[in-house]
Structure formats: structure tokens, C-alpha cells
Amino acid sequence: MAKFSIFLVIVFFSIFGLVGGFIMPDTSQNASVGAMYSVFKSEIAKLNNQLTNFRIDFANIKADNDKLKATFHDLTTNYANLRTELTNASNENKNLEQEISTINTDMNRIEQEQVSMITEFGTVKQEFNTLGSQYKELVESYDNLTSSQGQGHSNSQGHSPNIIAPRVGFSVNTPDGTFSRDGALNFTKANYNDDDAFNFSSGQFECKVPGLYFFSSTLVREPGGYPESFCYLMINGHALAYLGGYGYNATIGHPSGTATMVTHMNYGDTVYVGMCGVISQIGEYSNLNGFLIDAD
Ligand SMILES: *[C@@H]1O[C@H](CO)[C@@H](O)[C@H](O)[C@H]1NC(C)=O
Numbered sequence: 023m024a025k026f027s028i029f030l031v032i033v034f035f036s037i038f039g040l041v042g043g044f045i046m047p048d049t050s051q052n053a054s055v056g057a058m059y060s061v062f063k064s065e066i067a068k069l070n071n072q073l074t075n076f077r078i079d080f081a082n083i084k085a086d087n088d089k090l091k092a093t094f095h096d097l098t099t100n101y102a103n104l105r106t107e108l109t110n111a112s113n114e115n116k117n118l119e120q121e122i123s124t125i126n127t128d129m130n131r132i133e134q135e136q137v138s139m140i141t142e143f144g145t146v147k148q149e150f151n152t153l154g155s156q157y158k159e160l161v162e163s164y165d166n167l168t169s170s171q172g173q174g175h176s177n178s179q180g181h182s183p184n185i186i187a188p189r190v191g192f193s194v195n196t197p198d199g200t201f202s203r204d205g206a207l208n209f210t211k212a213n214y215n216d217d218d219a220f221n222f223s224s225g226q227f228e229c230k231v232p233g234l235y236f237f238s239s240t241l242v243r244e245p246g247g248y249p250e251s252f253c254y255l256m257i258n259g260h261a262l263a264y265l266g267g268y269g270y271n272a273t274i275g276h277p278s279g280t281a282t283m284v285t286h287m288n289y290g291d292t293v294y295v296g297m298c299g300v301i302s303q304i305g306e307y308s309n310l311n312g313f314l315i316d317a318d
């Protein structure tokens with residue numbers, strides 16, 4: 023804009039300079055007024071033309087200037103937009119960088135957790151293996167304790183660990199009036215017999231699971247020639263309790279006797295009903311019972 027103002031000033035001063043030159047009196051030259059006038063007129067006409075041309079040029083130049091101004095404005099606006107976009111893009115980059123950094127941190131944490139999980143898994147696996155072998159040992163101990171294959175009297179103190187208390191119980195009856203080996207009354211029927219705890223071949227209970235036991239036996243005398251039948255509850259071959267079925271009249275009634283005992287049994291200890299008298303009159307409801315109260 024400033025350039026164009028200067029341009030206009032120059033134009034106007036040029037015009038007035040020319041006119042001033044002709045108006046000033048000139049003593050060196052003398053022409054006729056008519057000739058001077060016509061020269062003057064034609065000069066003014068020329069100047070008018072020039073002024074018109076200048077005006078047209080000025081209008082053109084001003085239009086160009088307006089266009090340039092508009093273009094400049096557009097460029098400025100575009101530049102501002104670009105700047106904003108650039109700022110936005112760089113902000114977005116920063117955000118993305120932060121997100122990437124956060125993701126990296128998370129990934130590192132996850133990796134660490136994975137590592138510690140793998141370690142923990144190893145530990146748990148080891149513990150599991152240990153538990154597995156302990157379980158195997160327990161099963162073996164249990165099998166050893168309940169196995170019918172005896173190991174002699176090795177557990178004489180009876181303090182093997184009470185891991186899984188096995189169940190031991192028997193209830194037998196109906197003696198057949200004979201003795202088994204070692205003079206044990208020969209019971210023939212079992213009401214209950216865990217793992218053949220009572221051995222019908224030997225006529226006795228042989229301890230496989232050391233512990234505290236309860237035993238009971240009832241003897242019923244049948245009518246006959248004698249008023250009494252009797253036996254003893256035998257523990258390891260010792261008569262420890264008496265069983266007698268005595269009736270005043272031998273030919274009538276079913277007198278009975280009962281013996282009970284609570285005793286600790288070691289591995290291989292035996293219990294049976296023996297040292298009997300008048301076996302032929304011992305009735306079928308006579309019995310022998312025993313069970314483990316508490317294993318060692
Ligand atoms: C730049 O971001 C601002 C806000 O974040 C938004 O209003 C503007 O439209 C964005 N400009 C461009 C050019 O993306």
C-alpha cells in the first residue's frame with residue numbers, strides 16, 4: 023500500500039511540474055499567443071491522456087494488489103492452519119510416544135510376572151512331586167501295615183506312626199467241638215471278619231496292626247452229661263480271662279459265661295479261646311469278638 027501511495031505522489035508532482043513550466047513567463051522566447059495556446063492545449067490533451075492511462079494503470083495495479091493481498095491472506099491462513107496441524111501432529115506424536123512408553127512398561131511388568139510365575143510353577147511342581155512321593159510312601163506304609171505278609175515282631179514297642187488307621191474287627195461263632203492247632207477252639211462261622219483278621223485255619227486272631235484292642239467271648243453250655251463247659255480267653259498263649267457256663271442241673275438250661283478284655287497288641291500277638299473243658303457241650307451261639315480301638 024505504501025509503495026502505491028509514493029507512486030501516486032510522484033505522478034502528481036510530475037504533472038504539476040510540467041504545467042508549472044508552461045505557465046511561468048519566458049523572456050527568452052516570444053511566440054504568438056495563439057501558437058502558444060494551441061501548443062499548450064495539445065500538451066494538456068497529452069497530459070490528460072497520460073493521466074487517464076495512469077488512472078487505468080493505477081486501477082489495474084490496485085486490482086493486482088488486491089488479488090495479491092487476498093492471495094497473501096490465503097497463504098497466511100494456510101500457514102496458520104499448517105502450523106496448527108503441525109503442532110497437533112507433534113502433540114499426537116508426544117501422546118503416542120507416551121502410550122508406547124506405557125505399553126513398554128506394561129510389557130516389561132508382564133514379562134517379569136511371567137518369569138516369576140514360571141518360577142512359582144517350578145516351586146509348586148517340586149512341592150507337588152514331594153507330596154506325590156510322600157503320598158506313595160504313605161500308601162506303602164499303609165500296605166505294609168495291613169499286608170498279610172508279616173515281618174515278625176519288629177514293632178515290639180508298637181510306636182510306628184499312626185498314618186491311616188486301618189479298620190480291624192472280627193466276630194466269629196459256631197465252634198465245631200474240636201480244637202484247631204495249638205488247642206484253639208475251632209470256630210466255623212464269621213459274622214464279620216476284616217481281611218480275614220480271624221484265621222480259621224489256626225483258630226486265632228493274629229495281630230497285624232499294633233494298637234489298643236477290645237476282645238469279648240461268650241460261651242454257652244448246652245444240656246448234656248456235665249453241668250459246666252468252660253474255656254479261657256488266651257492272649258499269646260496265656261489264660262487271661264475265664265469263661266464258664268455252669269448250671270446246677272446238667273440236663274436243663276443254657277448257662278453262659280462271658281469274658282471281656284482291653285489290651286495292647288503288638289505285631290504277631292495272638293488271641294484265641296482255648297484250654298477248654300467239656301467241648302462237646304459248647305453251643306453254637308458261643309462266640310469270639312475283637313476290634314482295634316486305636317492303632318499305634
Ligand atoms: C488441532 O487440535 C485441536 C484440539 O486438539 C482441534 O480443535 C483442531 O481442530 C485441530 N486442528 C487441526 C488442523 O487438526
Ligand SMILES: *[C@@H]1O[C@H](CO)[C@@H](O)[C@H](O)[C@H]1NC(C)=O
Nearest residue numbers: 159160162163164165166173
Ligand atoms: C514296606 O515294606 C518293605 C518290605 O518289607 C520295606 O522295604 C519298605 O521300606 C516298607 N515301607 C515303609 C514305608 O514302611
Ligand SMILES: *[C@@H]1O[C@H](CO)[C@@H](O)[C@H](O)[C@H]1NC(C)=O
Nearest residue numbers: 200201202203208209210222
Ligand atoms: C476247624 O474248622 C475248619 C473249618 O470248619 C475245618 O476245616 C478244620 O478241619 C477244623 N479243624 C479241626 C481240628 O477240626
Ligand SMILES: *[C@@H]1O[C@H](CO)[C@@H](O)[C@H](O)[C@H]1NC(C)=O
Nearest residue numbers: 170203218221222223224228
Ligand atoms: C493262618 O494260620 C495258618 C496256620 O497257622 C497259617 O499257615 C497261615 O499263614 C495263617 N494265615 C494268615 C493269613 O496269617
Ligand SMILES: *[C@@H]1O[C@H](CO)[C@@H](O)[C@H](O)[C@H]1NC(C)=O
Nearest residue numbers: 249269270271272273274275
Ligand atoms: C434235673 O432236671 C431233670 C428234669 O427236670 C430232673 O429230672 C432231675 O431230677 C434234675 N436233677 C437234679 C440233680 O436236680
Ligand SMILES: CC(=O)N[C@H]1CO[C@H](CO)[C@@H](O)[C@@H]1O
Nearest residue numbers: 048049050051052053054055
Ligand atoms: C521583445 C519582443 O520582441 N517583444 C515583441 C513580442 O511580440 C509583440 C507582438 O507580437 C511585440 O509587440 C513585442 O514588441
